[in-house]
Each structure stands twice: as structure tokens, then as C-alpha cells.
Amino acid sequence: MSASVVLVHLGPRLPRYVEVHLQRLQRQFPGRVSLISDSRIPTGMEKLRIHPQDVLKPEDPLWGPLGLESYPLRPRLWLSSFQRLALVGAFAQATGSPTVHLESDVVVLWPEAIEALALLPREIRFPIIDAEVGIASTLLIPSREAAREFLSELRSISGEPDIGTEMECLGNLAMRSTNFSPLDVIEVSSLDRSSSAQLARFDGAAIGVHLLGVDPVHTRGFVRVRSGITRDRIDVAKGQWNLGRGSLEGNAIDLTWDAERIATLHANSKEPSLFRPDGRGLQRRLRRSLEGRQPILRMSAPALFELSALRVRSASSAARSMFSGHSKDEKVGQ
Numbered sequence: 529m530s531a532s533v534v535l536v537h538l539g540p541r542l543p544r545y546v547e548v549h550l551q552r553l554q555r556q557f558p559g560r561v562s563l564i565s566d567s568r569i570p571t572g573m574e575k576l577r578i579h580p581q582d583v584l585k586p587e588d589p590l591w592g593p594l595g596l597e598s599y600p601l602r603p604r605l606w607l608s609s610f611q612r613l614a615l616v617g618a619f620a621q622a623t624g625s626p627t628v629h630l631e632s633d634v635v636v637l638w639p640e641a642i643e644a645l646a647l648l649p650r651e652i653r654f655p656i657i658d659a660e661v662g663i664a665s666t667l668l669i670p671s672r673e674a675a676r677e678f679l680s681e682l683r684s685i686s687g688e689p690d691i692g693t694e695m696e697c698l699g700n701l702a703m704r705s706t707n708f709s710p711l712d713v714i715e716v717s718s719l720d721r722s723s724s725a726q727l728a729r730f731d732g733a734a735i736g737v738h739l740l741g742v743d744p745v746h747t748r749g750f751v752r753v754r755s756g757i758t759r760d761r762i763d764v765a766k767g768q769w770n771l772g773r774g775s776l777e778g779n780a781i782d783l784t785w786d787a788e789r790i791a792t793l794h795a796n797s798k799e800p801s802l803f804r805p806d807g808r809g810l811q812r813r814l815r816r817s818l819e820g821r822q823p824i825l826r827m828s829a830p831a832l833f834e835l836s837a838l839r840v841r842s843a844s845s846a847a848r849s850m851f852s853g854h855s856k857d858e859k860v861g862q
Contacts, residue, residue, distance in 0.1 A: 531626040531646035531668075534562045534619055536612040538580065542567040546632045549803040550576060553630075556639045556779045564615050580611075583618045590614035590682060609694035613664060614682055621675035629667040633795050634731070635803060635810060637781040641728035641791030644716040646670065652678055653711035654698060655732030662698030663732045665794050666711060677707055713788060728791040735785070736794030738764045739817045740802065769818050776807045783814060 533553060537546055547570055553561045554576075563569075563576045564583055584590060591611060620627035626646035636642060645653070645668055653668040669675050681701045692700075702708050712732075715725040729735075764785065772782030783790040793810075795802045801809035 530560060531557075531628045531642060532560050532562060532619075532623055533557045533642070534564060534616060534627055534629050535632050536564045536615050536629070537567055537632055538565065538608045538611060539567055542569060543632075543798070545798045545800045545803050547573070548800045548805070549632060549635070552779065552803055552805040552807075553636070555805050556636055557642070562619070564619060578619070580615055583615050583622065584611075588614070590679070590686060610682075610686070610697060613667075613694055613697070614679065616664070616667060617669060617675050617678040617682060620669035621672055621679065624672040626671065627669045627675070629664060629669070630792070631665045631794070633798050634665045634736075635793045635795050636779075636791070637783055637793055638716070638728060638789060638791045639780060641714070641716050641730075641789075644714060644728065645711075645730075645791075648714065649709075650674060651707050651709045652705060653709050654702075655712060655730060656699070656702060656710045657695070657732050658699075660699040660703075661695045662702050663695055664698060665732055666730045666792050668711065674707060677705065681705055716789075716791075727788045729785065729788040730792050731790065731794045733794050733796065734762055734764050735790060736796055739814060740793070740795050741797045771811070771814050771818055776811065779805070779807060781807055781811055781814070 535546070535550070535553075537543075542565065550561065550563060550573060561576055562578055563573070564578045564580055566580055569577050591614075616627065616629040628642055628645060630636070645666075648668070648670065650670045650673070652670070652674050654662050654664055654666065656662050669678055678701075681704060682697070684704075685697055685700055702710070711730050713727050713729050716728045717725045767786045770784045772784075783793070795810070799809075799813075802813060804810070
């Protein structure tokens with residue numbers, strides 16, 4: 529059975545990179561892509577949208593577990609992230625078909641690996657970053673029965689006094705569930721069986737951070753690549769990387785790490801060009817990253833805009849100081 533591919537985005541506006549990503553996914557998985565969202569949706573994408581209240585009843589406790597509402601650090605972010613997990617589980621339960629959830633900034637490099645994922649034994653799967661932390665970058669809920677268990681575990685965890693972030697919640701679920709397997713490497717057979725099976729690796733976070741950098745929101749406007757990530761079970765700075773120079777036929781990019789082909793890539797830097805349907809922006813960036821010998825610093829377009837605005841504000845402030853009769857040193861000392 530072919531898998532449904534679902535993204536979830538909660539908030540008033542759909543970011544540009546998500547719009548572009550949806551176009552790419554529709555090429556890769558025609559007729560099987562859904563977006564669960566309460567955002568304003570661009571014209572032409574309404575057919576993909578499912579309203580959250582149509583998936584999870586508004587009175588369901590999973591909309592607002594007390595443990596998350598009282599979480600001291602960025603409670604709105606953690607609450608919406610937890611709700612995203614609940615919505616994926618409810619969607620899988622409603623459809624009854626294998627459901628693959630992708631975080632909005634996770635790019636599929638090898639569509640065949642997603643098809644192979646849906647054929648695995650009937651277990652819930654997502655990457656584990658360390659002993660107590662999971663990540664829903666790619667989350668498989670293979671059946672209606674698995675979805676019921678997933679939601680049951682979430683409800684149990686949501687009743688605890690401090691359930692932490694959604695990543696800690698997934699780590700907790702992985703330890704408690706008897707129907708869970710970590711998602712790291714799987715075997716993928718060619719569709720025509722003409723060649724031997726390949727190993728496909730699903731990126732939790734480390735590979736995308738290493739090759740593409742992190743969201744510039746977290747790094748003062750700079751995207752730093754090839755700098756690694758400390759909290760992960762794999763060391764992607766070691767080993768042999770290779771980027772195939774073939775065509776982008778089938779919307780696939782042939783990126784390998786030693787004997788493993790990369791199935792998904794967590795593009796946390798969220799640059800729209802990385803999600804283009806033709807894949808050329810992503811392929812170009814990967815090639816630049818793999819050819820670089822030193823970490824690369826690159827300022828994002830929004831950060832450049834902010835820097836320009838800061839310069840304008842500084843110039844205006846200097847002018848006001850000049851005409852108000854204060855010296856530069858006097859202004860600094862205030």
C-alpha cells in the first residue's frame with residue numbers, strides 16, 4: 529500500500545519555503561500529499577489542506593495538555609509542536625493507511641526510500657538522536673492500530689506534570705512503546721529488482737545541519753555549514769561523502785555517505801531555494817558544501833535586510849544627535 533505523505537503547519541501564515549516544498553512533494557508523490565494547517569493558504573493549494581479541527585476534535589485534551597501550557601521555556605512553541613504530533617496520529621487513524629509525516633523543512637532526496645518505509649513491519653518509527661530524545665523529522669505511523677497506540681501514548685504522556693519538549697516526548701514514547709523501532713537505516717530494493725538492495729539513511733538532524741547549516745534565526749542571521757551538531761548518535765564529519773552528477777530524473781538526488789544513500793535531509797536553514805521542485809538549488813548547495821574545506825559563513829537575505837535597516841536607524845540616530853547638540857561620546861555614555 530502506498531503511503532500518505534503529510535505536513536503539519538500551525539500559525540497565521542504559511543512560510544515561503546513550505547509553499548515551495550509542497551510543490552516539490554506533489555511532483556514526488558502525486559495525489560498523496562496533505563497539509564494539515566490553519567494558516568492562510570496560497571491559491572491553488574487549498575486542495576491539499578485539511579483543517580486541524582477536521583482531524584482532531586477541539587475538545588480533545590491533546591489540544592492543550594497542562595504539562596505543556598506550564599512549561600517555562602517558549603510554551604507556545606512546545607504546545608504547537610505537541611499538537612503537531614497529535615494531528616499526525618489522528619490523521620493516520622482516520623485514513624487507516626501508512627502515513628509518513630515530514631517536518632516542513634525535511635527534503636526527500638530519494639522517493640523510493642519513502643515507498644520502502646511504508647512496507648516495513650507494522651511499527652511506529654522515527655529517528656532517535658540520543659538515549660532520551662527523538663525527532664519527528666520523518667515519522668512513520670504504518671496502520672490504524674499503530675495510530676491508536678501512538679495517540680494513547682501521547683495522551684498518557686500529556687497527563688504527566690512536566691512532559692518537556694516534543695523531542696523529549698518522543699524519546700519518552702520510544703522507551704514506553706512495545707511497537708516502536710528507531711528509524712535510521714533501512715534496505716531499499718530497486719523497483720525492477722535489477723540491482724542489489726541499497727541502504728537508505730533517514731536524517732534526524734545531524735546531516736542537514738552539517739551540510740546546510742541551521743535556521744539563521746538561531747545564529748544571528750548567519751548560516752554556518754560543515755560545523756556539525758553535538759547532540760546526535762552519528763558523526764557525519766567522518767566518512768566519505770559523494771554527490772552524484774547524474775540528472776535529477778524522478779526528483780531524486782544521489783547523495784551518499786560511505787555505503788548509505790541519504791533518503792531525507794533536514795534542511796533546517798529553511799531557505800526556499802533548497803526546496804525547489806527541480807532540485808537544482810539543493811544540488812548546487814550540497815556541491816558547494818562538500819567541496820569546501822572550511823566552515824562556510826553566509827548571511828541570509830532577511831538578515832541582510834535587518835542589517836540595512838540597522839544601518840539606517842544608526843544613521844538617523846547620529847543625525848538626531850548632531851542636530852540636538854550632543855556629541856557622539858555623550859550619547860554613548862548615556
